[in-house]
Structure formats: C-alpha cells, structure tokens
Amino acid sequence: MVSAVETLRALHHDRAPGDPLVLPGPWDAASARVFEEAGSPALATPSAGIALSLGYEDGQVPPDEMFAAVARITRAVSVPVTMDAEAGYGLGAGELVDRLLEAGAVGCNLEDSSGGKGAEALRDPREQADWLAEVREAAGERLVINARVDTFVRGVTDPERAVERARLYVAAGADCVYPILAPVEAIPVLRAGIEGPLNVVARPGGPSLRELGELGATRITFGPGLLHRTMSALRGIADELTWA
Structure with a gap:
C-alpha cells in the first residue's frame, strides 16, 4: 500500500506542462473537508491563514497552537497534508520532525528568513542549507520538504539570487523549492535554473x-488567499442579514 508521503512526493513528479500540482490551503477542518470533497489530491496548510483563523497576526501563533490546528486538519481528511512550519519555531531538527509527524503532516514548508525587514532578514543560504540537511537526515523519507526562498518577499528582485539559494537547498535534500511571491516574468528564469519541482x-x-504551469510551475499554492476570498464572500452574506 502506498503511504501518504509517497503519494505526496509522487504528485510532484512527471507532471505535464500546464498541469501543475494544485494544493489548496485549508485553515481548519471544515475548509479541509471542502477541498478534499472537491477532489484535491493533497492539501497545504498556510501559516498566515491558520493565524488569521485563530485570531493572531501572521508569525505570532504559539507553536503548540499551530501544531494542534494542523492536527485537527489532518484528522479531518484522508488526503496527504503538508504543513507550513514557518522557520521551524526554533526547534531542533529531530524535534521539529517529530512534531510534524505527530500532527499528521507528511510534508512541510521551511522558510529562510525570520524577523527584521528587507534583505537583512534573510538567513545565510549555506547555514539554511545545513539546517535543511539536518531536517532531511532526521526525517529520512518521511517528509516532503518544501524549501521556501524569501528573496523576492524581502525585496531582492534578481531571480539569480533566488536560483543560487534554491540550488543549495535542493543539494541539501529539499524535495521542492518555493520562491515565494516571485513575479510572473521571473518564473521561466527560475525554472531554467532550478532542478526539481518548483512551487509558485x-x-x-x-x-x-x-498558465503558471506552462511558465514552469510544478506546484501551486495560495497562502492565505483562499481564506481571504471566503471572508469576502462571508462579508457579502453578513451584509444581506437583517439585524434585529
């Protein structure tokens, strides 16, 4: 029987141009069930979406609450779930892997910046690669690791800087790389320079x-975007109510 992590990893490979892996981002068990029932083969939790659903700012959710929220999602569905684990919550590689697996996740995002503003918030790429290698060693093949590259979101616009980081992360054992908020015109450059799956x-x-798939995206996620659309629809419903 094929395991959930094997299923998730396989979904990243042998994809035709124009047919990327689309991973909706649930923020709670109810939204996860909706996405599964709609036919999504796997799900990717967004840290910002879960934060909003729990009443926190992005990046401010206590780790225990984040892992508990993800555990509620994984219990609610039968498809593989990958967790946005932000920068790892300061946990050692072994403890982080254990917490991810205990929550039922079979994949994770790990970003290469934290705190601060602009380029100074970016972690040294070789240090980040060493950290990813530690996570890979601790996880073995039990997790699909999506290495987030934060150059664009931190104001570094040259796509070659993202390519340099991504190559180090792939060499360290990342299954996929995620240059978050890469502009559309940069996607072909990233695709040409990065070996393996590319998250957009x-x-x-x-x-x-x-179209994103045709430009070179292997995997597509939404961050908190689907929750924002849901909230917009909910505001419309609320506006139609007659308040006593």
Whole structure:
C-alpha cells in the first residue's frame, strides 16, 4: 500500500506542462473537508491563514497552537497534508520532525528568513542549507520538504539570487523549492535554473493555474488567499442579514 508521503512526493513528479500540482490551503477542518470533497489530491496548510483563523497576526501563533490546528486538519481528511512550519519555531531538527509527524503532516514548508525587514532578514543560504540537511537526515523519507526562498518577499528582485539559494537547498535534500511571491516574468528564469519541482503562489488577477504551469510551475499554492476570498464572500452574506 502506498503511504501518504509517497503519494505526496509522487504528485510532484512527471507532471505535464500546464498541469501543475494544485494544493489548496485549508485553515481548519471544515475548509479541509471542502477541498478534499472537491477532489484535491493533497492539501497545504498556510501559516498566515491558520493565524488569521485563530485570531493572531501572521508569525505570532504559539507553536503548540499551530501544531494542534494542523492536527485537527489532518484528522479531518484522508488526503496527504503538508504543513507550513514557518522557520521551524526554533526547534531542533529531530524535534521539529517529530512534531510534524505527530500532527499528521507528511510534508512541510521551511522558510529562510525570520524577523527584521528587507534583505537583512534573510538567513545565510549555506547555514539554511545545513539546517535543511539536518531536517532531511532526521526525517529520512518521511517528509516532503518544501524549501521556501524569501528573496523576492524581502525585496531582492534578481531571480539569480533566488536560483543560487534554491540550488543549495535542493543539494541539501529539499524535495521542492518555493520562491515565494516571485513575479510572473521571473518564473521561466527560475525554472531554467532550478532542478526539481518548483512551487509558485497563485495571486488574484494573475495568470491562471494552467498558465503558471506552462511558465514552469510544478506546484501551486495560495497562502492565505483562499481564506481571504471566503471572508469576502462571508462579508457579502453578513451584509444581506437583517439585524434585529
């Protein structure tokens, strides 16, 4: 029988151009069930979406609450779930892997910046690669590791800087790399320079999912975008109510 992590890893490979892996981002058990029932083969929790659903700012959720929220999601669905583990919560590689697996996650995002503003918040890429290698060693093949590259979100616009980091992370054992908020015009450059699966975030008003795949995206996620759309719809419903 194929395990959940084997299923998730296989979904990243042998994809035709224009047919990227689309991973909706649930923020609670109810939204996870909706996405599964709609046919999603796997799910990717967004830390910002879960933070909003729990009443926190992004990056401010206590780790125990984040892992508990993800555990509620994984218990609610039968498809593989990968967790946005932010920068790892200061946990050692072994403890982080244990907490992810205990929550039922079979994959994780790990970002290469924390705190601060601008480029100074970026971690040294070789130190980050060493950290990813530790996580890979602790996890073995039990987790699909998605290494987030934060250059664009931190104001470093040259795609070659993202490529340099991504190559180090792939060499360290990452299954996929995620140059978050990469501009559309940078995607072909990233695809040409990075070996293996490439995660791109879909944004309102941007290219379609198929178009992103044709540009070079292997995997598409949404961050908290689907929760924001849901909240917009909910505001419309609320506006229609007659308050006593």
